[in-house]
Amino acid sequence: MKLAVFSYRTDEIEYFNRFEKQYNVDVIYTSEPPTLETAKFAKDCDCISIITTKVDVELLEKLKELGVRFISTRTIGYDHIDIDYAHKIGIGVGNVSYSPNSVAEYTVMLILMANRKAKHILERSIGQDYSLKGIQGKELRNQTVGVIGTGRIGETVIKNLSGFGAKIIAYDFHEKESVKELATYVSMDTLFRDSDVITMHTPLTPQNHHLINEENIAKMKTGVVIINTARGALIDTATFIDAIENGKIGAAALDVIENETDVFYNDFKYTPIKNRELAILKSFPNVTVMPHTAFYTDQAVSDMVENSILSCIENSEKNK
Structure with missing residues (x-):
């Protein structure tokens, strides 16, 4: 061949x-x-x-x-x-x-980074600011984590999270008995309403394009943490930015973004990038953006x- x-x-x-x-x-x-x-x-x-x-x-x-x-x-x-x-x-x-472990482990890392304000701490330490103001984090055992999509990666995320003592809820069209041992399946609306952290592990389809949109963000807790290691277009970026600015979304960690194709995996040092929304997302102290590397092991x-x-x-x- x-x-x-x-x-x-x-x-x-x-x-x-x-x-x-x-x-x-x-x-x-x-x-x-x-x-x-x-x-x-x-x-x-x-x-x-x-x-x-x-x-x-x-x-x-x-x-x-x-x-x-x-x-x-x-x-x-x-x-x-x-x-x-x-x-x-x-x-x-x-x-x-x-290997589902590649993305699943990275996802847990991003959840912990968002919860513990790692971006704040790392950026401040560069300027030798080691004060405690503004960097108090949250513990996973006190939170409810919502997992959207329980395929191989989503299920592995759930297995990894189970050791932290968090309450885990999940949504998928196709429920799996193995997942039910560690998480509770709920409706999408319930997941949006009850989750402190939402992590997405579903393929991009016409049905879930811009799943994170104005209507669904309104259903979420104020201060919710959003994790996306799946596909950038699951999030309506313009609406997402508004929700970060008004405090509805408390933090986010994104390994994927909309319109990333001509950006990620290229070196743009000292060169303006034609992706204004990426620049805005990176400017927020409570948003971590990674260059689509969750898979990379x-x-x-x-x-x-x-x-x-x-x-x-x-x-x-x-x-x-």
Whole structure:
């Protein structure tokens, strides 16, 4: 099988080299993302492997023309691909799973950082201000944590949080018996109303786009803490900023933001970034913004590479 890998990163080299040999695939590599100009790397390839680059109708048509029959994204999320049109023209699409501990551990870290005002403390310490004023935190055991989405990552977050003694409530269309041992399923409205901390672990779909919006923020406790390690567009950023400014949202820790595609994973030192909302969010002392790195562990990267290759092989064998 011939595979074209786009957006190839240096940290993936070890794993691609290992699994290319293990699964006997012919791999073409480019560090460039897939575009109309770079699509040529995929000529006569059965499959391409990408990350989070937008794949629209025009690019799909080009890939189809070059012989691509399957797109594997080395991510859990797949909202960057026009899946409906891909299927319409006969191109399959697959995402990957990877170690849920990567994002789950990072999520707990962000909850603790928000609760204990870590951003305040770290920034003040740079100026050698070691006073206690304004940095008193909260303990998780005295809080209710609401988990939206109880898939592999959400369930692992719940398992990790259970050791802190917090009351855990959860919402998901598909309730799991294993989750019920540690958390109580409630309605979405109840979760918004009762949670001191809300953490999101659901894919981005048309139904939950801007799930955190003006109407739902109004249902929340004043001072609620919001954690997002899922997808930026789950939050209506303009409304979110208003809620931080008026104190309805007490703190937030975000690993993802809206319109992050051309920002995260690039170096913009000394360069203005064309994302005004990011600048505003970063300016708040009670908001921590991370550059979409919750997934980024050695195990997760290995899993992403291996499972992307395996999904391409499986699709290729189906179409023989």
